[in-house]
Amino acid sequence: MEEVQDDGQSPSVWGSMQVSARGTSMIMRKVRDQPRTTRQDLVNDLKRAGITVSKKTISNTLRRHGLKSCSARKVPLLKPAHVQARLKFANDHLDDPEEEWEKVMWSDETKIELFGLNSTRRVWRMKKDEYSPKNTIPTVKHGGGDIILWGCFSAKGTGQLRHIEGRMDGAMYREILANNLPSSVRALKMGRGWVFQHDNDLKHTARATKEWLREKHLKVLEWPSQSPDLKPIENLWRELKVRIAR
Structure with a gap:
């Protein structure tokens, strides 16, 4: 099983851990294709791929790539x-x-x-x-x-x-x-x-x-x-x- 990469801090501090390049690529691809996906969805997807991460690590990874959780804007349904x-x-x-x-x-x-x-x-x-x-x-x-x-x-x-x-x-x-x-x-x-x-x-x-x-x-x-x-x-x-x- 692939583990998250440590940035020099204690491995027990989940928030300080960084996801591998492969894991990051999976996260960004999923969020790009399905913006409404949840952090738990991402945790589960990575777990099935053999990568263990926490929801906090997911949040940190997304923030490092310029993404944040926002309310979806409501717009008119256009034909x-x-x-x-x-x-x-x-x-x-x-x-x-x-x-x-x-x-x-x-x-x-x-x-x-x-x-x-x-x-x-x-x-x-x-x-x-x-x-x-x-x-x-x-x-x-x-x-x-x-x-x-x-x-x-x-x-x-x-x-x-x-x-x-x-x-x-x-x-x-x-x-x-x-x-x-x-x-x-x-x-x-x-x-x-x-x-x-x-x-x-x-x-x-x-x-x-x-x-x-x-x-x-x-x-x-x-x-x-x-x-x-x-x-x-x-x-x-x-x-x-x-x-x-x-």
Whole structure:
């Protein structure tokens, strides 16, 4: 049976031991192919190969190679059509000056969990591989929760925040816009030429909602489906959730 290599410290100090080149190669290959593998999985794999190591030695080996255990990022589940639409959006706005984005009023709904946390999975990865598909968890919108909020903001600051009571339909969504969007625009002094952004939720794209937006002469930013990660308001929601979790 192959033993781990000592770095000069007592063999009984597992944390100071180093895995052989062969063992290290096995560890790195397994983690590269299966980022969700656990330290115990690696210990078992190496044991079957005749290499005895501890979980602490596994951790030290991975850290020496720039890997650490991280929560897998949650990203939208994308179909090929979604990918193409996102690419088109990026190309269409590639050369937009910063001033154009300062005119956008971003809006969104979010779920706030007051009791319990979203499930997470941990993966072994390097910092630069944070959003590699193997290191992320695909998600769908609004899987249920405790409260739902609607909010908006622009480069000038935050707008109104509205607690949505009950199930929101198209009529409620239009009522929320009517009671909160104009006042937010005025408070932030958006001026003329501002642009409204919301995603492609069915309530947002309903015929009655589109007609309401036309009647109000609102310019709407065309938005690719399944692209919450492109919206800066997601960073605002994250900050809000972090503060609530404290």
